[in-house]
Amino acid sequence: xxxxxxxxxxxxxxxxxxxxxLLIYAFISGGGDVKTVNTWCGSxxxxxxIVMVILSLQKDADDELITED
Numbered sequence: 001x002x003x004x005x006x007x008x009x010x011x012x013x014x015x016x017x018x019x020x021x022l023l024i025y026a027f028i029s030g031g032g033d034v035k036t037v038n039t040w041c042g043s044x045x046x047x048x049x050i051v052m053v054i055l056s057l058q059k060d061a062d063d064e065l066i067t068e069d
Contacts, residue, residue: 012052019046 022042026035 006056008052008056012049015045016049019049
């Protein structure tokens with residue numbers, strides 16, 4: 001539950017899901033410019049989302065938003 005308070009995790013999860021949806025749509029749709037745009041945007045969104053999730057997982061104990069007393 002503590003991960004949902006970290007904005008990096010929420011943004012990373014959002015961009016990862018949108019990137020996957022764009023890539024899936026690019027591969028099942030017909031050819032043309034739409035496939036190229038969806039492939040590039042989906043790839044960039046997916047990479048950005050994965051980087052954000054990794055950054056949220058690598059935070060130190062000092063970065064905790066909610067501390068237990």
